[in-house]
């Protein structure tokens with residue numbers, strides 16, 4: 001299996017090179033040259049597979065021989081070493097809880113898979129790889145946790161000072177070892193712009209092998225399709241599910257669409273967005289325009305220009321009608337998100353985080369118009385990561401899980417940095 005750049009101005013590469021490079025030299029995203037078709041028996045007998053076996057079978061064609069089978073089996077087993085329960089909220093709607101990993105959000109799977117692949121590819125290499133990543137909250141913790149102690153890999157995380165929640169900040173500033181947190185006096189957009197400049201700076205590229213750890217990287221993007229398979233293992237209805245995905249950069253839903261194209265049964269997809277709705281707008285009008293990001297209470301989805309949208313277009317060969325028939329877009333305001341959190345807790349005794357609440361609203365509305373169908377949301381973060389909003393809406397304190405509790409005793413270590421590329425360059429050159 002080879003990967004090509006969506007900008008079509010760079011040579012094809014293996015999974016290994018795509019992972020190490022992150023992005024193609026022509027700034028394009030890498031895309032698999034063909035989408036594997038699953039054995040019919042795999043779907044028919046899906047409940048009889050252990051989740052490690054299933055994960056191995058799904059990922060095997062994508063790594064294209066660059067990782068030995070027994071190593072890949074070990075990597076996927078470690079990656080998914082926690083639960084992915086499909087929990088019933090009410091008669092029509094269930095919640096696929098993706099927050100049972102070490103940093104309490106769904107990004108753990110991608111970060112754990114990528115870190116292990118990169119660690120494997122860095123063995124016996126004289127050059128260290130430096131992973132440079134900007135975070136608005138959840139990515140930082142998942143990447144720090146996933147890469148902690150991985151030999152041959154240094155991780156530098158930029159986060160906006162004062163704009164991440166306490167749990168999120170502790171997750172990315174208390175690791176030590178090969179993980180460095182840069183606390184930037186600025187916004188998430190500043191952090192992201194600094195990282196982008198670094199990838200284009202000749203001096204830095206001459207000094208170090210830089211790669212990214214956001215969903216642009218195929219090793220972070222591709223394993224996310226496993227959620228959809230694990231959900232289908234637990235799906236007991238005759239008809240396939242309608243699946244609502246809270247979306248920001250569109251990596252998660254795009255991996256679900258990949259699973260669907262490979263043969264996983266899905267009735268319909270819902271791209272659930274907050275006010276940052278460039279893709280729902282496209283689904284409504286057929287016209288795509290990036291927007292300026294606005295801040296919302298579901299902040300992991302505050303993305304004005306979703307990087308994986310081009311992968312969705314590629315997957316369906318730019319056929320707007322095909323995409324529109326399969327995917328519905330929703331724009332959900334903060335006011336409605338809050339209201340849904342309160343109502344679902346009152347009616348069904350289920351606590352949604354703001355991202356899950358956006359998806360719930362969209363799915364519930366869709367199922368009102370398709371009352372013979374059923375579905376589930378992807379609950380992408382534990383409510384405790386957003387305690388202020390959630391506790392206000394459910395009018396009670398949230399129990400704090402042990403992994404979050406343990407963080408509060410630890411000491412924060414961060415390096416303060418001014419916003420702007422100069423400060424980042426000076427820091428990286430002096431490392």
Ligand SMILES: *Cc1c(COP(=O)(O)O)cnc(C)c1O
Pocket residue numbers: 105106107138139215246247248249250251252253300301355380381
């Ligand atoms: C990152 C994130 C999202 C958005 O996922 P994309 O793959 O970027 O669309 C949604 N919810 C939470 C909690 C996240 O951390």
